[in-house]
Amino acid sequence: MGELDRLAMYTQMVRIRQYESRIMQEYHADKSPAWDIGAGLIPGEMHLAAGQEPAAVGVCAHLKKGDAITAPHRPHHFALAHGVDMNKMTAEIYGRTGGLCKGKGGHMHLFDPENHFSCSGIIAQGLPVACGQALAFQRKGTDNVAIAVTGEGAANQGAFHESLNLAAVWDLPVIFVIEDNDWAISVPKDASTAGASNADRAAGYGMPGVRVEDNDVEAMYEAAGAAIDRARAGDGPSLIEIHTLRLFGHFEGDAQAYRPELATVNERDPIPKYAATLQELGELTDDQIASIQADADAEVDAAIEFAKASPEPAPEDALLHVFA
Template sequence: MDTATRLDLYRTMVLIRTYEEAILREYHADKKPVFDIGAGAIPGEMHLSAGQEPVAAGVCAHLTSSDAVTATHRPHHFAIAHGVDMHRMTAEIFGRVDGLGKGRGGHMHLFDPDVHFSCSGIIAEGYPPALGQAMAFQRRGTDAVAVAVTGEGAANQGAFHESLNLAALWKLPVVFVIEDNEWGISVPRSASTCVTSNADRAAGYGIPGTRVEDNSVEGVHRAASEAVARARAGDGPSLLEVHTLRLWGHFEGDPQAYRHDLDGVPGRDPLPTYEQTLRDEGVLDEAAVKSVAADASERVEDAIAFARRSPLPDPKEALGLVFA
């Protein structure tokens, strides 16, 4: 892998982490002294993706704004990596009128048609819509692809299996991505899934299945390169599972009493791990690290400021923008 690509992957991961840390800060700022999920500038649930940056960075490095991504209820990393407007996304998270959905959707229902991005709070919901997008791309005769992302727990849903079957049958240009962070809310993978790797399930539908271990961004990049190229060439779908890591709780406020691995989690953080690799190999130095961090911080804080400047929706317009 060339140096420019490795630096781009690193920049994307830093930007995502910087964003999630800022949202974490803003989310908890006015929920004290007693945590109240409904209080503050960002009310409601919040699912953050710290630790899962390698999946989004490695996959989206091969995509353009003409390609589609359907993400999960933990969507910010894929939204950022796929080029969703960060200002409007942040305003949406804050529930403001300049948001992607004019403040009506919140962080689990981001929708940006400019880059074909969407997400949902429903488990495995993004898989069927990705088929529709892929079918549209195929019928138009373009080489655009759809990427459908879900967690390892959702691989047991009917929508997952139905989508793989139909995509394989019709040779649709889809890359199915599973983020295996080992926990379906509070249920460990070993207690819910009968196979060690969901990538093995691809064989049942006659498509390639690959599992990337160690939360390796370069491993994801290599595997996604093959899967995206296969889809663009008209050879059909692939299934890619990444063994990743959820650094923080399932949602903010999650006490995580069910997790016995927390003591060792920080040591597996993919960001400092990759940074050290690049330092050791002469790709990064201290000046470059500081420059990347400063640029990410400036972009994120600008988006936060934009969101805070945006007005709250007028309650009188609550029934607007609906079907009936």
């Protein structure tokens, strides 16, 4: 495990939050007054990860060149924390030719082979792919690891259980990261899941399972570091479930009428909490808070400008890239 860099983790969380907040603004900006999900500069479903920054930042702080991530339909925080180019990612979300996937993927299908980053919009189905990436690392004799990210709702899918079993049977260098944000769209965990903790489910496969409470970035950092060290050393897979927070709706446009704790959600925001911790430790000044925020604002604004300046694809481009 490397040295804990608190300022870097805080900065990364702020950067992600600024990104998600601005994408939310941009997404809604030209969809009013008659809201239409397919309209506007950013069309389609939009699943934002504000509040879930500790999950991505705590894990990605340990990753190195060649390590892979498969993210689910809510992928931006892991993409940014893993070093995916913000400009190209934003252009992809805007459906432009300068995007990561030339406008073919969109926000749920971000592919960055240089960083071994991919997503799948199908619940839990990215996990088997991550196992395959881990299998490739194992076969090539590298010490790279694959991070398989999914939500707690996905843990009721067969693909989740097949992946845990395969990873355990083959001792794959894969770390399953479960983001438990309490809600599978509108269904609470206790109505959907037998056995409250997915860390427990790991035990059924002979795999260490850890649950990180309180959306705590440093606890996530430490658990992920231990799991990643273990995988790199050839000791096999682990599972980390973090109790995190979906600050926004399942997707943009979700009124969240089903969510009784909605009024108090902002009180659980992990970023101000972490800022307070760092200030208490004397590792973060007010000036730094302001400059980190200003840098994030500028970077995100530039990425949005980049995206908007990138040309739209031509209709006939749809026929390209079916086959290599």
